[in-house]
Amino acid sequence: MMVANESPLHALSFDIEDWFHIVDIPGLDDPAKWDGLERELGTLVERRTDEILACLARHHTRATFFMLGWIADRHPSLVRRIAEAGHELGSHSYWHRRVYTLSPEEFRDDTLRSLDAIERASGVRPTGYRAPSFSILKGTEWAFDVLLDAGITWDASLFPAPRGHGGYPCTDAPHLFRATPSGRAMPELPLGVMRVAGRGLCFSGGGYMRVIPLWLIERGFTQFNERGLPVVVYLHPRDFAPDCPRVPMPIHRKFKCYTGMTTTFPKLEALLARHRFGTCSDVLRARGVLSE
Secondary structure, eight states, rough: OOOOOOOOOOOEEEEOOOOTTTOOTTTTTOGOOOOOOOOOOOOOHHHHHHHHHHHHHHHHOOEEEOOHHHHHHOHHHHHHHHOOOOOOOEEOOOOOOOGGGHHHHHHHHHHHHHHHHHHHSSSOOOOOOOOOOOOTTTTOTTHHHHHHTTOEEEEEOOSSSBBBBBBBOOSSSEEEEOOOOEEEEEEEEEOOOOETTTTTEOOHOOOOOHHSSSHHHHHHHHHHHTTOOOEEEEEEGGGOTTTTTOOOOOOOHHHHHTTTTGHHHHHHHHHHHHHEEEOOOHHHHHHSOOOO
């Protein structure tokens, strides 16, 4: 548990997917085309993830890597390198499909396939999960029962503010999620939301972290430190890739997907130098939400 006057242990996480695993974009949302996109426009997932691993090694920091099963099947050596570096492996699904678009049976099959792929690649079967696009919504609480039945013991899928492909009204503190149809509890590590002019703002991951200036990100950390709560940082390999291939998409999506990519590593390096980070399960255990 946290010692008085000690800053919270924050959670550092990476969703390991390639540049074309962007949801709801015509031309990218058909898995049958992904191999062709790799051949035609290239892949960046191994190179950028290796750069992330090197950054974490410099700062002696462990993180959670939520692996796409599709990536684990095609880049098993990458999964092994992550595990051998001492990081935690979690599942990010197999096909990167939003949970609310699936039936419980489809979600179960996708989850089990992802767990099998990651275990084949690394020898480690994940016990943590993050839904693509934080896509567990009101009405899809059955997903937690499916995850529990699959052997998942903690989750990091809830986004406690409205967003394009997700959003669930819940506390932004680590907690036991109990609104499952079965009544079973799932240890949950939700994203955090800072307050700006009385409104909630996500500040610690993905496009939000690339677009928002470092001083405002630090303001969010200060708010969470004052509340004694952990910040959850989440990033993707493409967040670090100014050379990411561009594809047609609406202007608002283009802004969020491609802006600020040259700023991500400097921001991450600054945060690693100023704050304490660990894996998602480390944070849940430190908060007493997940048992040893």
